[in-house]
Amino acid sequence: MTQGTHSFSVERGLNAWREEIDAPVAAFFSSCVHCGLCAQACPFFVETGDPKYTPIHKLEPMRLLWEQEFTLWGKLKKTVKDRVDTQLGRAPKPLITDEMLEEWEPLLYDSCSMCGRCSMVCPVGNDIHYMIRKAREGMVASGHSPEGLVAASVRAVNTGSPMGLQWKTLDVQIKHVETATGLEVPIDKQGADYLVLLSSMEIINFPEYLEAITKIFDHAGVSWTLSKTCFEATNAGIQIGSKDIAATLVQRVVDAAEQLQVKNVISPECGHAYTAIRWEGPNAIKRAYPFKVYHIIEVLDQLRADGRIKTEGKEMDRLSMHDPCNLARKSGVVQQQRSLMDLVASNFVDLKEHGEFQWCCGAGGGVSSNERAEPLKLAAFKRKKAQIEEVEPERMVTMCATCRTQLEEGLEEFNMDIPVVGLTEIIADHLVEKEVENKKAEES
């Protein structure tokens, strides 16, 4: 009975892979020559030295399936093998077993943040992170995904937040922001230009963010709103690798945006939420959006370019920046955060490898929701730490709540006294106050 259930779930996993294997995947698997260069691009390999963390190796079960079922040579080999088995009267050995998938689960989840750096260096051009994302679909379908991520997905579907956060918690924060700033936080405002989404991690760890955008949007005269029915931007379905869960969660955002008839949706300082809504969302629900999606940094930079953000004073200490993988390498937002830094920092220094070649903090792609991955997450952080040590900043700036938490925890672990701040907050700190601005206008 147990055996039956198992083979059924493996079969479901294989079916998911059969659905995921497309022309790029076939081209990638056809081209790998086992050169091992992808290992050098992976913080999980570089910091552990264990060859099993070589990115392409993480895809071996899916490659086996592709070879056997999607190539003529593989089909021929299978036919011969089956013939021999029948002749000898023995049961054919399954290609992919539960044990194998169990062995690969930590490789596909714990030791991969889907940062995509390997995809940038592969000499034959394999987009490995594209395949990891697909491989996870089969892992979910076969019942081999980490408990932490399963729990986060269940909470996200049931409560709307992967951390089980409810509107009333956010409401308390909204009241607090309104008291502190004397400004209104718009809720469910029909026809606003921007629907602002948040991440639970942000609401819990970095309430400064909501206050910062409230100030900036008031300053720039931006029409915006929160939605009571959907405030969560993150998508656990995309991290764990379940198109169904992903579609359910994306649909909530789309419903809220359509109901409020907003023109744009803003993804918060969170990397994967942006990938989820901006790039994967429309494909999860199989239709284009009637609105545009921006990361908050893109919106702020546009306001800057339009002259709608007026700042005064600059940060004098030595600042450096961590580019979230999902924002920079995986979404092409590289210059925007630097233009914003120029506005408010006089002593900014980039990490040596940044932008599309930045190193992952080690916590993305679901690694931070997977308690089992804790030691690996800290190991991978050592690469970031080495990068930070190279330029010796006094503070780090970033624009993703997961990266920020990882940087804070990692730096603390290694006794490095380098505070981490969100870029949006720094901008908010330097806004020219309205009264001053009005006075200046009167004088001139």
Next chain:
Amino acid sequence: MTPMDFLLLTKGPLFSLAIAIFALGILIRLFEIFALGRAHNYAAARGNEVIPGLKTMYRRFNPDPGTLWHVGFVIALLLFIPHIELIKSTLGVSWPGLPNPVVDAVTAITLLGLVAVLIHRLTHPVKRFLSTPQDYLIWTVTFLPVLTGYLAYHRLINPYPLALGLHIFTVEIFLIVLPFTKLTHIFTAFVARYYNGAIFGRKGIQS
């Protein structure tokens, strides 16, 4: 069978057979890839797919010591005058070649390069871990045509028809093995690079 019989066999029916298996095999492999297609992408693009895709096709030629022998292999294959003569007689197109001593030196370096990458594969922890029997098989079938070509040119195998016959025979093994192994990367790597560049390009990043 005399050495001359062997040479005639390799130059005649065996050569046609090898070319046929190679050509048909590669066509099937490429068809298998393209027939899978790609799902429609509903996300609004930030950038173009085609130009970044084409750029990535050549941008991944990195001057890596492990891949430098490819250059020598291609020079020996396409710029050795007797090879050009052969291509001219079969396909009708030709181009200028390099002087024989140059190709000779390049071939010697290529052989050393291939030995070096084999040693690297056997000793480097990641490469060793990833390597399968097929990796050693394709190394062998790649090494042999270069080696036999070098030996034939220097008359180190006698009589000459045997030397040339062996060279052509090893080339035929290479051609026959190619479509069934990861030697297909000779063709599919360009497809893979295109897709990589297109996927990133759509999101506004040149990969």
